[in-house]
Amino acid sequence: MRMATSKDGTELAYDVSGQGPALVYITGATCFRRFRPVLADVGVFATKFTVYNYDRRGRGDSADVLPYAIEREVDDIEAVVDAAGGRAILYGHSSGAALALEAAVRMPDKIDRVVIYDAPYVHDEAERAAYAELAQKVYALLDEGRNARALKAFLSGIGMPRAFVALLPLFPGWKTMKALAPTLRYDIGITETLPPVERFASIQVPVNVVVGGKNPAGMQQVARELASAIPRAAHRVLAGQDHMVSAAALLPILTDSAVDN
Known part of the structure; x- marks a missing residue:
């Protein structure tokens, strides 16, 4: 276990696995870095990347300085990216996808590209x-x-x-x-709104917006809206996948730097 310190003093626990480009894994609700499904994902991702798997604030071995704000969670991502050498690829799952996009808005100079899966904003x-x-x-x-x-x-x-x-x-x-x-x-709080497409239209880093083909129509709609709004985005539908996506199915997208323009 290693520790990074966010701007507000929150201590963030993280582990490092594998070799290759730095990949910061931003998990969704109820997840933590040593949760068995998360570890299974990391094992797959680590075949191609140096994976920085961290506990989001208030989870696992990480602290939680209050009051909470989404901006502070973005600060946390920046602290982990800095621990990874100052540049990284971001992979965000579920609510972690929304955080990855917020990070892309704020610190494009530290992000090579972003892959998100099943951003769970409400659709109507x-x-x-x-x-x-x-x-x-x-x-x-x-x-x-x-x-x-x-x-x-x-x-x-x-x-x-x-x-x-x-x-x-x-x-x-x-x-x-x-x-x-x-x-x-x-x-x-992160996902209770409609997708903030106007803000995300300012994202300048490449983004792969990925959604599972078995997911509800509302989640499919959100993915399309995000991909349409983000200038350098690709929209991918993973056939046969639901919210608990197979890491093996996702890995080719993580390793593919190409996006649609």
Whole structure:
């Protein structure tokens, strides 16, 4: 385990694996760097990259200086990129995809290219209202200290299969997931709006906007909107993939620097 320090003093834990160009892995909600699915991804990515796998603030071995702001999470990404030598490729999954795009807006001089998968912004006003209702339910459970219930409510609310959610307490990382449940507030805050396409239109680094072919129509729509708004973006649909994307299926896109213009 290594540590990087963000601008507000938050200590961020990260691990380094593999050899090749620096790749910073920005995970989504309920994930942490030693979560088994994350480690499986890192094992694949490390065959082509030097992977910087870090705990987002409030997770795993990382600290969390309050108050929270999306800008501080972008500061965190910059701290990890600096630890990687000052330049890196960013891969963001789910809410991590939204953070990767925010980083691309702010620090293009430190980013070679960005790959995002399943950016989970709401796609219309109806979904926005439903997500706000889910958020209030999750926040109420967190306020009561019912972290496990909050996690299950969130994951069920965003469409995770009930059988999968029911089995979560059997996962080796469940104890850590419960501890990081308060960070669900962060992920919801990042993704509760429509895609901020006007801001992302200023992105000048190459971006691959990737979505799973088995994902809902709303997520497909968000991917198309992002790819249309970002000047140097490619839009890729991975056939047969859902939100839990296969790292092996994603690897060719990570290694391909070509984008559509």
